[in-house]
Amino acid sequence: MKTITKLFAGAATVIAIFTATQSDAQTMSSTTTNGMAFKIGFGVNGGVFTKGSEMDYGYGADARLQYDLSKDVALTASGGYTRLRWKNSPLNFQFIPLMGGVKAFVVDRMYLNAQAGTGLAIEDGANMNFIYSGGLGYEWNNGLELGVKYEGYVNNSASDLYFMKTGQFNLRLGYNFKL
Template identity: 60%
Template sequence: MKTITKIFATSLAALALFTATNLKAQTTETMSTTSTMMDSGMGFKVGVGISGGLFRDKSPMDYAYGADLKLQWDLTKDVAITASGGYTKLMGKNNSLDPDFIPVKGGVKVFAIKRMYIATEAGAGIAIQDGAKTNFIYTGGFGYEWNNGLDLGVRYEGYVNDSGSTTYFRQTGQYALRIAYNFKL
């Protein structure tokens, strides 16, 4: 992987972390203001999750697994903006190709019915292997967030790969299950 890509990914993760901690550190509102914010749904969450997925029969991939860190900014009680990064490993059929990458995505989460949500994200899969190119990633899914912080979601995650990549595979996607725990900031 190119040094500039490593620096960019590290800088992006550090910026997200420092922004979240600075916003928390600079809040000095009173209890009534905090209660009003919580009633309106505004707030920050950090979710740590693991996921596993399966591909269609026609795909050159067999299954995938990964872990992620997701930042969630609740704009209202019904709408949130998300940003995530992590690690994903795709396992090819017959061990022909096993690409792994760092997905960096941004998206929107809409709570349609109480704690049940519909989510969509788009971003890039930064390749780890030498000679590999960055993928375009898009997702869509739904899930449920419990009061205790547990988050269970199901999604389709599609990959569009650059044909010049050493880890090239045709456009494909996985059906994945994500289990996570959200920490309120």
């Protein structure tokens, strides 16, 4: 639990720094008339699992490529590192999530997003078949992004680290750069 506390304390520090140091050079407003643009973002996340899950908590980091189709819709592709902690055990389940999705801006800079993909397990004998998520968030003009989501995991029953299906409620703090 100390790791989660450190993660959220670090996230709060990042929010304070980016909020205090807005720069016109990093403003996220589009210079094109149709809103089409590429962005790359980096983020950290942490979450807690649903009641009855074999997992206790999870945390990770990611890089996300975003292509704005218009001012209201964007396509996303992301990869990173995730570590899930088993309840009452020193064991962890570590994997590299690879996901694609859609982000829809519904009110100003507030968005809904959905993603699906797979996870490449780091441990030998561990398999991850499917990851899905849905959530909402807010993207400030200075590049800062804060989101919450539910992220579900389904793995292969042949895996040595078998948990079949579980999910977590996750908080993500990120920062986007316009390309």
